[in-house]
Amino acid sequence: MKEEIRKRAFELGFDACGFTSADPPESGVYLEKWLQSDRHASMSYMQRTLSRRLDLRKTMPAARSVIVLSAGYHLECWNKMPATVSGIEKGDQSSRDTGHSAASTQRRRAYIAGYARFTDYHYALGERLRVLSDFIRKLAQADAESLCYVDTGPVMERDLAQRAGIGFIGKNTNLISPKLGNWTFLAEILTSLELEPDTPAKNRCGTCSRCLTACPTNAFADAFVLDARMCLSFHTIESKGAIPIEFRPLIGNRLFGCDDCLTVCPWNRFAEPGRIMAPEHRRVFDDPDIVMLINASEGELRRLLENTPLARLWRRRFLRNLCVVAGNSGLDDVAPGLMRYAADADEIVSEHAKWGLNRIGLRNSANNAL
Ligand code: B12
Ligand code: SF4
Numbered sequence: 001m002k003e004e005i006r007k008r009a010f011e012l013g014f015d016a017c018g019f020t021s022a023d024p025p026e027s028g029v030y031l032e033k034w035l036q037s038d039r040h041a042s043m044s045y046m047q048r049t050l051s052r053r054l055d056l057r058k059t060m061p062a063a064r065s066v067i068v069l070s071a072g073y074h075l076e077c078w079n080k081m082p083a084t085v086s087g088i089e090k091g092d093q094s095s096r097d098t099g100h101s102a103a104s105t106q107r108r109r110a111y112i113a114g115y116a117r118f119t120d121y122h123y124a125l126g127e128r129l130r131v132l133s134d135f136i137r138k139l140a141q142a143d144a145e146s147l148c149y150v151d152t153g154p155v156m157e158r159d160l161a162q163r164a165g166i167g168f169i170g171k172n173t174n175l176i177s178p179k180l181g182n183w184t185f186l187a188e189i190l191t192s193l194e195l196e197p198d199t200p201a202k203n204r205c206g207t208c209s210r211c212l213t214a215c216p217t218n219a220f221a222d223a224f225v226l227d228a229r230m231c232l233s234f235h236t237i238e239s240k241g242a243i244p245i246e247f248r249p250l251i252g253n254r255l256f257g258c259d260d261c262l263t264v265c266p267w268n269r270f271a272e273p274g275r276i277m278a279p280e281h282r283r284v285f286d287d288p289d290i291v292m293l294i295n296a297s298e299g300e301l302r303r304l305l306e307n308t309p310l311a312r313l314w315r316r317r318f319l320r321n322l323c324v325v326a327g328n329s330g331l332d333d334v335a336p337g338l339m340r341y342a343a344d345a346d347e348i349v350s351e352h353a354k355w356g357l358n359r360i361g362l363r364n365s366a367n368n369a370l
């Protein structure tokens with residue numbers, strides 16, 4: 001049965017399919033320590049769902065096995081992921097993390113994390129997961145129970161993926177697949193069927209530590225331990241409030257997410273293009289023009305973000321990030337847009353816009369505009 005499931009998963013476009021038991025995760029103790037040290041920042045759902053993350057039978061008592069799927073999102077046309085621009089404030093536009101030099105024209109370009117440059121992966125993967133789950137039910141010829149998740153459930157997805165042999169958890173805490181590098185989504189089907197577990201993957205970082213030194217904010221407390229309070233991915237995606245002042249310059253041109261600790265990983269050199277995600281690619285998200293974005297109308301922006309992972313940031317969080325990125329660009333052309341948002345009724349938006357104006361040296365203009 002396992003081979004038939006695997007075959008169907010590949011037909012549906014998944015790049016890997018592995019099996020593990022529904023037993024508790026092996027790295028649960030690290031999750032507990034992480035929470036105790038407040039490294040989850042304001043992601044209180046991680047604390048609330050702890051007991052279910054530590055035992056997935058609390059969510060689905062009949063669960064016997066977990067089928068773990070991965071879907072790559074690397075694209076041939078990226079070659080290497082484009083650079084983020086850190087350290088603009090020091091007048092140094094080279095990205096220390098990727099080794100790519102960011103030419104001066106790139107001051108105009110915002111950075112969107114690779115995983116978000118597509119139609120929302122929850123749709124593309126969720127639909128295929130349901131098809132696979134129906135296939136398994138028919139195959140089993142029994143009343144098999146199942147539950148599907150794509151980044152949506154109280155489960156430790158990377159732990160399960162490592163145990164199912166999909167790849168290994170690297171020092172950057174990401175699940176790295178020998179075939180897809182760091183550029184892969186994870187998804188699972190919890191099932192009541194008893195399926196023989198695959199062999200777990202072993203860590204293959206060796207003596208490398210490139211990801212730990214590449215992080216622009218030193219967010220790694222140690223190898224394998226990420227402090228979300230320091231992470232730009234957290235501040236630009238998950239955090240609902242103001243971005244702490246000290247992180248704003250470090251955000252550089254990162255409009256949504258951060259990939260630096262992933263980009264530098266040598267395992268990416270083997271990355272094959274993702275089959276499911278390639279047709280969902282939104283080319284405009286590869287290097288959107290900051291000046292265009294900050295001066296666009298709200299209707300234009302909403303249409304641009306529609307059905308992508310960025311849509312859930314609308315409106316406050318997206319504009320918050322945009323104002324920071326516009327300020328960091330140092331370009332005069334962003335001033336009209338920033339002035340408009342400086343007068344916004346949403347205090348978070350207006351405060352970040354004023355910060356942006358201040359950053360490009362136009363604090364007085366901002367005051368005059370209000
Ligand atoms: C919370 C969360 C975040 C938070 C916290 C990240 C984190 N590292 O925990 C923030 C917002 C920062 C984040 C960022 C990103 N995320 Co996120 N996130 C999650 C989520 C919901 C839970 C992760 C979790 O359980 N964290 C708890 C901590 C304790 O786990 P951990 O840091 O991964 O640490 C593990 C290991 O390092 C190990 N460990 C810890 N300490 C130690 C110590 C030793 C000595 C050892 C040996 C091991 C060890 O055990 C831990 C548990 O397995 C998952 C979905 C899910 N349900 O699993 C997606 C998920 C992990 N995210 C994902 C993605 C794509 C990202 C980003 C790449 C997005 C981006 N480009 O901006 C970044 C990557 C940043 C990074 N380096 O992790 C994908 C990752 C896919 C993959 N290949 O791994 C997931 C799986 C969603 C999905 N279904 O595709 N994310
Ligand atoms: S995503 Fe960026 S900020 Fe977060 S740990 Fe990785 S390199 Fe650091």
Ligand code: SF4
Pocket residue numbers: 170171172173176204205206208209210211212264265266267
């Ligand atoms: S950059 Fe090096 S240390 Fe970090 S995850 Fe990749 S192989 Fe491991």
